[in-house]
Structure formats: structure tokens, C-alpha cells
Amino acid sequence: MWVTGTYDTATNQTIWGTGNPVPMFDPLHRPGDNLYTNSAISWDPDTGKMNWYFQFTPGDMWDYDEVGTHILIDGNVDGQARKLITHSARNGFLYTMERANGAMVLAKPYTEVNWTRGIDQKTGKPLDYDPNKDIQTYAGVGNLNPNDPLKKVCPSHAGGNNYWPSSYSPNTKLLYIPTLSNCVTVTIDREKHNKERGWNGGLSSTPDRWESNLTAVDPLTGEVKKDVHLPYPNYSGTVATGGGLVFLALLDGTIAAFDDTSLEQLWSINVGSGFSAPPMTFAVNGKQYVAIVSGPSPGSRGRLVNTPELRDQRHALVVYVFGL
Secondary structure, eight states: OOSOOEEETTTTEEEEEOOOOSSTTOGGGSOSOOTTTTEEEEEOTTTOOEEEEEESSTTOSSOOOOOSOEEEEEEEETTEEEEEEEEEOTTSEEEEEETTTOOEEEEEESSOOOSSSOBOTTTOSBTTOOTTOSSOOTTSOOOOSTTSOOOEESSBTTBSSOSSOOEEETTTTEEEEEEEOOOEEEEEOGGGOSTTTTSOOEEEEOSSOOOEEEEEEOTTTOOEEEEEEESSOOOSOEEEOSSSEEEEEOTTSEEEEEETTTOOEEEEEEOSSOOOSOOEEEEETTEEEEEEEOOOOHHHHGGGTTOGGGTTOOOOOOEEEEEO
């Protein structure tokens, strides 16, 4: 659990996303569902007792951990007011669940997905999940042996959405998902089953530039309302200001504001250093601000390998604050 969880005052529960099984690309080394990996788990903070859990991708072979944002929302489902939790999963699906017990409301793709044929809308499990199998094959794009031919898997092992946060606006009732738009190929390498080689069990690669989308989705229907393509990766996230704006930042050094309904870009600035910290918003004496720290993390800089125009980019740790 390497991203902060969520606390719900209404039901006194804390909900956390969990990491992926290891070695991440080789399920033959760890047969079974690898229970509680790639999951949302609710605990009673007073007793430590588990309330409920939901596993998104049993037997994962693509590094689809689900530590990212689990956002509390209120909404009407079948004419009834419900307290819900929604999660833009690394595996490419948006899940909305009952907050009290994790029961599935919907699971719909928000980006290109080919690792499964779809999700059962009642159980939330992949349609091709077989509980009797030690190793899941899903839609057949997993590489289970070193000599298997390469197969493209979408989304990439980085997502979809990942640890960079999505945001929700109570005004538009939309979720704003920062989405990597790439697919990758994965090869098995059983030499990488040790501490020195990283416990990965394989390698992933793409010949393409890493790019991203800003995707606005209705978490009560799963409908993608708007989708804007961006020429550089978003490893930063989004924030909805509540005043009609959505802010994000990219690895090329751009900070930009978008209209929260049309997703029209209204403003931008490039500060010359990429971002992997999320934007946040606050108010002082009635005036609202947006703040963000520049400087890409080592992992995010690897996403610029096919972006030669940024090879000389400098990396500066600077706090930028903007008035709305």
C-alpha cells in the first residue's frame, strides 16, 4: 500500500488500494489469484477488522496494481441515493462500488483495453476469469513463457491511470482521469527473479512515444463524456477546482487549465521542468490558488525515452503557486 488511502466519516471505514504480486510479469512463479493483491480493502480503523475487499485483476501478469485514488462520491442508482466509492483502475476500467460493502455498481473501460473481453457487471470479475485455473489466461495477451511470441497488451503496465490522482467535481459530477494512452509488449525473463535483478520476471517495451489523455467520465454510468489527447505523459494527476476548471501537469513542463465541461484548454505555461507531483488547490482570505511542485521522479523520466526533443530538459525542484 504505497499511496495514501481514503477515510469515510459517514461509515467510519478506511479504504486502501494494494500493490501487485511479484514477480510482476510471471504468474507461473506465483500460481493462484494472489489474494489481496491488486485490491481495494476496507478496514474498521478502531478495531483493525477487515470490512470487505474487492480484487480487480486476480492472478495479474501486467503489473496492474491498484494503489491509486479511491474517491468517495454520493449518487443516485436506480432512483435511490447511495454512498459510493469510485476508482479509475490501472487495468483500464472505471469501477464504482457501494461504499458499505464493495458491491459492484459498474465497471466500464475508460481507455483502450485488450487484456480481457470485458467485466461482469454483477461480480466485477473479468468475463474470462476462471476460478478453477491456477494461471489465468484472460484474453490471451499474456506471455507465460520466455519463448512465446510478443503480444501487445493494453493498457500498458503503467496504466491507464496509476498513482497520479484522478479528481471528481461535485458540480459537474464527472471524474477527470489522467490516462496514459500507450500499449506495451511484455517478455518473460526468469533471470529477473531475484533481488539483484529487480523481481520483475520480465521486461516491457513500446516503440511509441509515451503520451496521455484527459478523460472525463460519469462514474454513475461509465460513459466517457469528453476525451482530450495530450502530446506528453501525465505522471502528475488532475485537480478539479470547483470553479469550472481542471488543472494538470505534464512531463514536458506544461501546467494547463481546462474547462471542466468542454475540456477546452483555457490556459497553460511551460516552466521547463517536468512534473510528477500532483496539483492541489487551497484558499486564503477568500482567494483560491493552485500549487504544484516541479521535478520529475526517476521512474517518470523513463517515459521520455522516445521523446528526443526533451533529452536536454533540466530537472528543477520548484514550488509554483497560481491565483485563480
